[in-house]
Amino acid sequence: MLTVFQRTTTLALLIAGLLWHSVATAAEIKVMISGGLSAAYKELVPQFERATGHTVVTVYGPSMGTTENAIPMRLGRGERADVLIMVGSALGSLIAEGKAVAGTRVDLVRSPIGMVVRAGAPKPDISTPDALKQTLLAAKSVAYSDSASGVYVGTELFARLGITEEMKGKARMIPAEPVALGVARGDSELGFQQISELLPIPGVDLVGPLPEPVQKITVFSAAVAAGASEPEAGKALIAFLASPAAAPALDKSGLEPFAAAPPK
Helix, strand or coil, X not given: CCCHHHHHHHHHHXXXXXXXXXXXXXXXXXXXXXXXXXXXXXXXXXHHHHHHCCEEEEEECCCCCCCCCCHHHHHHCCCCCCEEEEEHHHHHHHHHCCCECHHHCEEEEEECEEEEEECCCCCCCCCCHHHHHHHHHHCCCEEEECCHHHHHHHHHHHXXXXXXXXXXXXXXXXXXXXXXXXXXXXXXXXXXEEHHHHCCCCCEEEEEECCHHHCCCEEEEEEEECCCCCHHHHHHHHHHHCCHHHHHHHHHCCCEECCCCCCC
């Protein structure tokens, strides 16, 4: 017998599938997505494909920065996309530049920043701003991402803790690679990134989120890309990712979905 949640999810997908099929036959949707939603997205896309008959083709890259795979760089050199899923502030910039359609933007999740250590290493105290400050001062090496969380860590967090000078020389931004990979290899003692990007990486242990007074929540959003070949199918994918049916997978990956999950 199906649980209430399973019945709710099945019904939601069935209705959505009927609606989506009414506006288009099976389409190939090209998505550009940053790492923050990747784990949940990989779980949810097959559900969407089964329900709609659409096929989703995905490329991954940072929401910002100048690395080759960064979404703004991909768009700048003419790569085509139907849907963009990325940090909301960066998506806002693309909308302002005419590279995404403003009226299609949907905020999907809130994403807190967390810290990892190499698997099995002692977990230092980061429960308060002062405890985090002492942990950072004691660390030999610290890594942070080249996306929204890393920009905050490198330009705001250290300053708010009053340790900007002390972190020079031992804290560095990591481009085009999940921060946790370097921590797992032993390249860095501590690593900071969105929790949803830290959890999928083996070889590290999550210490926890930044303490609330110095936490920075990043909103991840989706929109149809300007010049999309499959705008209606793209809207359908965004609607599914923003629906209550998608919320459990998003929550499991360390994200805080705007849509409430169906009751179990």
